[in-house]
Amino acid sequence: MxxxxxxxxxxxxxxxxxxxxxxxxxxxxxxxxxxxxxxxxxxxxxxxxxxxxxxxxxxxxxxxxxxxxxxxxxxxxxxxxxxxxxxxxxEYLPKQLGDDELREIVAQAVEEARAGGAEGPRAMGAVMKIVNPKVAGRAEGGRVAATVKQLLAG
Missing domain, CATH: 1.10.1510.10 (Uncharacterised protein YqeY/AIM41, N-terminal domain)
Structure with a gap:
């Protein structure tokens, strides 16, 4: 067990x-x-x-x-x-990431994806691929996706 x-x-x-x-x-x-x-x-x-x-x-x-x-x-x-x-x-789950922590992780992933040549709609998938392993279990997918969209647009 x-x-x-x-x-x-x-x-x-x-x-x-x-x-x-x-x-x-x-x-x-x-x-x-x-x-x-x-x-x-x-x-x-x-x-x-x-x-x-x-x-x-x-x-x-x-x-x-x-x-x-x-x-x-x-x-x-x-x-x-x-x-x-x-x-x-x-109580049985890891501590959830705060908005600032999540934003920082996503911002780094956006830079990484753009450095890899990802632009436009394809950048979303590339960024999510980078971010998901880093935040697994510590942030809900919808929250992560919203932050990614916000940073890609801005």
Missing amino acids: TTLKAKLHEDLTAAIKARDELRSSTLRLTIAAVSKEEVAGKQARELSDDEVQKVIAREAKKRREAADAFAQGGRSEQAERERAEGVVLD
């Missing part, structure tokens, strides 16, 4: 013993998502820590989107629950 997956299981046990309903239900759903990912495809396999982290990030994103949808629908109690679950999941 990977260390991140083992930590999820240990934390679930601790949450159950502490009778922390929010934390235990969130961790149960996350562990179920990890297990589902392990058996997806043609052959069952054990996920690496990076893959488990991607599953957790996907689950956290679902919580944020659901919270927004509930808030727009006037169901503030349910939206609050989704936000609280997202906070629990954020």
